[in-house]
Amino acid sequence: xxxxxxxxxxxxxxxxxxxxxxxxxxxxxxxxxxxxxxxxxxxxxxxxxxxxxxxxxxxxxxxxxxxxxxxxxxxxxxxxxxxxxxxxxxxxxxxxxxxxxxxxxxxxxxxxxxxxxxxxxxxxxxxxxxxxxxxxxxxxxxxxxxxxxxxxxxxxxxxxxxxxxxxxxxxxxxxxxxxxxxxxxxxxxxxxxxxxxxxxxxxxxxxxxxxxxx
Amino acid sequence: xxxxxxxxxxxxxxxxxxxxxxxxxxxxxxxxxxxxxxxxxxxxxxxxxxxxxxxxxxxxxxxxxxxxxxxxxxxxxxxxxxxxxxxxxxxxxxxxxxxxxxxxxxxxxxxxxxxxxxxxxxxxxxxxxxxxxxxxxxxxxxxxxxxxxxxxxxxxxxxxxxxxxxxxxxxxxxxxxxxxxxxxxxxxxxxxxxxxxxxxxxxxxxxxxxxxxx
DNA sequence: AGACTAATTCAACGTCCGTTGAAACGCAAC
DNA sequence: GTTGCGTTTCAACGGACGTTGAATTAGTCT
Numbered sequence: 001x002x003x004x005x006x007x008x009x010x011x012x013x014x015x016x017x018x019x020x021x022x023x024x025x026x027x028x029x030x031x032x033x034x035x036x037x038x039x040x041x042x043x044x045x046x047x048x049x050x051x052x053x054x055x056x057x058x059x060x061x062x063x064x065x066x067x068x069x070x071x072x073x074x075x076x077x078x079x080x081x082x083x084x085x086x087x088x089x090x091x092x093x094x095x096x097x098x099x100x101x102x103x104x105x106x107x108x109x110x111x112x113x114x115x116x117x118x119x120x121x122x123x124x125x126x127x128x129x130x131x132x133x134x135x136x137x138x139x140x141x142x143x144x145x146x147x148x149x150x151x152x153x154x155x156x157x158x159x160x161x162x163x164x165x166x167x168x169x170x171x172x173x174x175x176x177x178x179x180x181x182x183x184x185x186x187x188x189x190x191x192x193x194x195x196x197x198x199x200x201x202x203x204x205x206x207x208x209x210x211x212x213x214x
Numbered sequence: 215x216x217x218x219x220x221x222x223x224x225x226x227x228x229x230x231x232x233x234x235x236x237x238x239x240x241x242x243x244x245x246x247x248x249x250x251x252x253x254x255x256x257x258x259x260x261x262x263x264x265x266x267x268x269x270x271x272x273x274x275x276x277x278x279x280x281x282x283x284x285x286x287x288x289x290x291x292x293x294x295x296x297x298x299x300x301x302x303x304x305x306x307x308x309x310x311x312x313x314x315x316x317x318x319x320x321x322x323x324x325x326x327x328x329x330x331x332x333x334x335x336x337x338x339x340x341x342x343x344x345x346x347x348x349x350x351x352x353x354x355x356x357x358x359x360x361x362x363x364x365x366x367x368x369x370x371x372x373x374x375x376x377x378x379x380x381x382x383x384x385x386x387x388x389x390x391x392x393x394x395x396x397x398x399x400x401x402x403x404x405x406x407x408x409x410x411x412x413x414x415x416x417x418x419x420x421x422x423x424x425x426x427x428x
Numbered sequence: 429a430g431a432c433t434a435a436t437t438c439a440a441c442g443t444c445c446g447t448t449g450a451a452a453c454g455c456a457a458c
Numbered sequence: 459g460t461t462g463c464g465t466t467t468c469a470a471c472g473g474a475c476g477t478t479g480a481a482t483t484a485g486t487c488t
Binding site: 022027122143179205209 | 235236237238239240241242329332333335336337338339340341342345346350353354357369370371373374375376377378379380381382383384385386388389390391392393394395396397400401408409412413415416417418419420421422423424
């Protein structure tokens with residue numbers, strides 16, 4: 001009965017991802033997850049050590065791929081500019097568009113995971129530690145690229161601008177329906193094309209305005 | 215023994231605010247809250263109908279004051295410009311600075327409340343409904359003011375720019391320590407002066423770049 | 429066919445959950 | 459000084475929680 005193991009494990013991770021994204025770590029019980037996964041509650045503890053371990057496994061499962069597509073996008077930008085520095089907007093696009101593209105093209109697969117990241121990023125409980133653990137190397141590389149594009153910018157300005165970018169991007173991931181309500185349907189939380197058209201330009205303009213010494 | 219009632223009620227709200235902000239609604243038990251408040255668990259149900267009712271009461275307690283200071287700031291901007299339209303940046307400052315000022319000047323009082331708002335804004339569970347309920351009138355007035363400052367802007371652009379503003383602002387409220395880690399101490403989550411100096415200018419530049427038809 | 433192993437089920441453990449009813453307390457008015 | 463009322467305490471309820479050990483199933487190898 002060996003090869004069925006991974007299939008079940010993935011079903012558990014799917015169910016956990018979906019429920020954690022909606023209600024947070026504490027808002028979901030292991031029994032709920034296993035009911036959603038259609039498996040016995042004890043299987044959660046056969047495949048994972050604890051509820052917390054399952055939570056970490058949910059985060060880990062897609063983290064590598066998330067980082068890979070962003071690294072690849074930054075690679076492409078740098079190869080496009082072997083001698084000169086890319087523009088700030090190109091770099092920001094390499095940071096944001098791979099994720100927005102994942103969400104646009106495979107929404108059902110990625111929506112819950114991104115929504116979970118959004119909650120974690122804004123949680124005093126998890127935000128500092130987990131975001132650092134999962135994304136620091138990529139973000140550092142991204143910051144280095146920006147620094148080369150704006151060699152006269154002060155580091156402190158760059159970090160705060162990244163902070164604003166991070167907030168704008170993760171609220172997009174949350175897909176709370178808030179903007180749908182506010183705009184009375186004119187904008188839709190899940191409309192990643194609308195975001196893609198605007199977010200990188202919005203953020204790049206902010207970076208330039210704050211970080212460019214006159 | 216009548217007049218002590220409100221004092222206890224406030225102690226319960228303080229404790230609930232602190233704990234909800236850190237661990238979310240589901241991550242906190244009524245018993246934890248009452249232990250923190252130094253009162254018997256049954257008192258929670260004497261002063262409030264249920265755990266959920268207590269949660270709502272925590273949100274309601276400071277919502278009016280939050281809205282008041284922002285309305286007052288917008289009043290001041292409009293009185294400063296009886297005939298012409300204020301600049302986008304002035305309007306955004308009226309939206310952000312009153313809150314950043316509260317946080318800077320009375321950090322212990324407001325930190326937990328703002329952190330709670332940050333989590334709610336990024337939660338699929340609460341974000342859409344609660345943010346709309348508490349802040350829609352103010353945000354609509356703010357959007358109207360921006361619209362007057364940029365009469366040629368498309369509504370859909372304005373709403374998306376507001377969305378980016380909302381994300382950047384609420385991540386600031388969360389004070390997760392992430393930016394502290396990333397910048398290795400160069401930036402500090404609680405440094406509201408650093409935010410005040412940069413956020414409105416960053417956001418105003420984004421609005422102008424996206425919403426100004428060339 | 430029978431032994432071995434990984435996967436799954438079942439039943440239960442001690443603990444803590446949100447919530448409640450009744451009793452006790454402290455203060456004001458009469 | 460007793461009545462009355464708003465506040466607080468105490469003890470408990472049914473149920474759900476995270477987690478576990480032992481038994482059962484299904485597939486693999488000899």
